[in-house]
Amino acid sequence: MPTAPPTQRTTVIVGKESTGKSELAAALTGQSPISSNIQGSTLACESYQTGDDILIDSPGILFRSDTATTRTALAQLQAHDTILLVIKATHVDDDLTDLLPLAAGKQGIVVITFWDKVLPSDFTRQVVRRWEQASQVRFIPVDARHLHPGQRLQILQSLQTPAPFPQQWQPIPAGWRIEPVPTWLEHPRWGGLLAIALLLLPAVVAVWVANGVAGVLDPLLQAGLAPLAALLSRLPSLPQEILMGRYGLITMGPLLFVWAVPTVVLYALFLGAYKASGLVERLTVALHPWLRPFGLSGRDLVRVIMGFGCNVPAVISTRACSGCSRQTCISAIAFGSACSYQFGATLGVFSAANLPGLVVPYLAYLTLTTLIYTHLVSPKAARSTHNTLMIERRTFLEVPRWSAIWRETQGTLNQFFTNAIPIFLLITLIASVLDWLGLITTLAGLINPLMGLFNLPPEAALPVILASIRKDGLLLFAEPGTLSVLTPLQILTGVYLAGVLLPCLVTALTIAREQSVRFAAALMVRQAIAAILFSLALAWGGAVLG
Ligand SMILES: Nc1nc2c(ncn2[C@@H]2O[C@H](COP(=O)(O)OP(=O)(O)OP(=O)(O)O)[C@@H](O)[C@H]2O)c(=O)[nH]1
Ligand SMILES: [Mg+2]
Structure with a gap:
């Protein structure tokens, strides 16, 4: 038996x-x-x-x-x-x-x-x-x-x-309650400013290190690829276009490795350390009062910050947000959380144009417009002074364990190498074949009047379209033919428009799964309208001011 x-x-x-x-x-x-x-x-x-x-x-x-x-x-x-x-x-x-x-x-x-x-x-x-x-x-x-x-x-x-468990048992109170020690972040006057500085630190360090690393790697990589280029010039026209054309693998690939990889790694390390030490939570508590006018709580800001790594897990983590602000939080992530690929690609474009300083107005404009957008899309109730903080208590700050930081970092890196790179290669492949077929010129001709609205040349159309599939598609702005015809203001406008016009495809699908297809579609239409208006303001406002 x-x-x-x-x-x-x-x-x-x-x-x-x-x-x-x-x-x-x-x-x-x-x-x-x-x-x-x-x-x-x-x-x-x-x-x-x-x-x-x-x-x-x-x-x-x-x-x-x-x-x-x-x-x-x-x-x-x-x-x-x-x-x-x-x-x-x-x-x-x-x-x-x-x-x-x-x-x-x-x-x-x-x-x-x-x-x-x-x-x-x-x-x-x-x-x-x-x-x-x-x-x-x-x-x-x-x-x-x-x-x-x-x-x-x-x-x-x-x-x-x-x-x-007994039904109606009232335990004798222990009588103690241990609160984490206050830090400078809880200082009534300086706390908020310190929190903003700490929030910007990863971006500043990423810019600085990525510039340094690229300065060393780029010439090495170019020198290494030169003999290969000579060898490949004997290939038939299609493979040659795919490998070495304007959007070819060897033309665009090094940009991805030189710019996106250091940015992705650094962001991952920073976020890992901030999360594992409890600092992210403390930052958001300090910033909560400043966020309320925008309909976000400190709790939501944690998710927006996590979107700097990749928007997809950030959108999923909004499950822990209040129902009242969850949709606002998702909208803010989709619009303004420049993920590490988007940020890496943006740095790559600015640097290829020899204008690395553009990152300052870029980040300032992105932050400003995200706050305006979030204010406009948030329900009135979320902005009310009755919207108290949905974090129960202060977290204990701990020295982050290396294993915890590494776990966070590893997740991001795995995603980068298994998801991001193959899709980026696919983007360059599609762009090369379209270019070889002569379709890009035709397409650009059709979109030309639209790009003209933003004071941009037709060459800007392709990066804007491809960035809606994956954010590092905007690296195509760094293609020398495109860069040579753009002014600094046009580069700024183009990169901004490509970055915020639509959430990347995977983020859009995640939003549809987490909420509904209808919500995702409405969000995309709303975001595109806002992005177009903000880009128009940047292009023409900048031109008037300049
Ligand atoms: N000092 C100390 N830290 C702890 C202890 N238990 C957990 N932690 C830390 O507290 C943090 C939260 O721990 P988690 O295990 O994620 O807590 P959780 O209850 O699963 O949290 P949620 O899933 O978000 O509700 C982590 O950084 C842990 O390392 C403990 O007994 N002592
Ligand atoms: Mg848990």
Whole structure:
């Protein structure tokens, strides 16, 4: 007779945001955590298997909010009987008051994370022991980042014999509450300015380093490619066009490697360090009061900042935004979050034109127009002074662990090499074939009157169109034939228009999936109208001023 399979127990890990649920799930199952110091970083439930048990890591619950992530967590809580309740040692009383009613009627254990922030003493241990005696539920205090093998075993064993959570139990308050130490970011006058400076730092460093790296690499690469070019000139006309034509692989490829790669790597490292240290959260708290007139909360700004790496994960992470501002936040990411490919390509174009300083007016105009656009598309309620901050408490600043920074960076780099580069190569291939067929001249002729509206020559049409597929398509502006006919103002206008006219194709598809095709279509029409108006203002306003 076949033996019955052992029964699997499913336990849901539930708790407020950033209380260490993901870290704990990973430590219990021996997997590496995908967590970061961003509140609301787990967006969907993730299953972990350990022996016969299944642990479900749920997104953090944000009280008095309507975020999609909170709804997901509450649905998981409803669906399962055994729960591992996570409460934060620094705010034990608040967490118990808020979470115990949700656990009533279920069975499970309580793990107190961030125990490393509580001074070990007889008093603290006694408080925990009294709760255990009064409720008959296990309370296990841990530092989830450094779970001892003994604690791991204790938690897993306690989960085998979960106790019911008492129905109406009022625990004796522990009486302590530990808040993170204030920093300069919380300074009433300078905090906001410091936050802006820290926000701009990655861009400034990226410009500086990318210029330095390109200065060294570009001549080397060009010298290395020269003999190859001589060899390839004997090829038939189509392969020659594809490899060495105006938009050819060898003509455009080095620009991508020399400009986009250092920018992508640097942005990834910076974002990784900012996220893992808790700095992003602190920045957004400091900037929240300044953002309200634009209908965004500090919480949304975190997502817009994350869009600097790539807009796609940033759009997905808006699931943790309030329903009231989520669509505004998505619109802001699609419009103004210059992803690292877009930024790298922009730097490449400015530098190929020998005008690296253009990055300053570019970023200033992009920021200004994004704020105007966001203000216009946000609902009035989001701009009201009653729109209080949807971040429950200040995060603890930690020295970021190298492993955490590397994990963030690796994700971005993987995406860059497996997604971005192949699509960029495809773009150059399509452009080369179109050019070889003579279609680009015909197309440019058709679009000519439109480009003329922006005071741009017909050559600008192709980069603008291709940048709507992928943002680094705007590198095609750096093609020498195009650059030689453009004035600095025209370069600025062209790069701005190509950057903001439409979100890249993958971002647009993500928005459609996260919201609806209808919302994505409306967003694209709205964004295109705004981009056209802002570009007209730049082209003609700049010409009048210049
Ligand atoms: N000092 C300390 N830090 C911790 C502890 N547990 C987690 N962290 C850190 O707190 C941050 C958030 O941890 P996560 O595991 O992502 O928290 P979470 O509850 O899954 O967060 P959400 O999914 O966003 O709700 C990470 O930077 C962790 O390294 C702990 O016990 N002590
Ligand atoms: Mg999590």
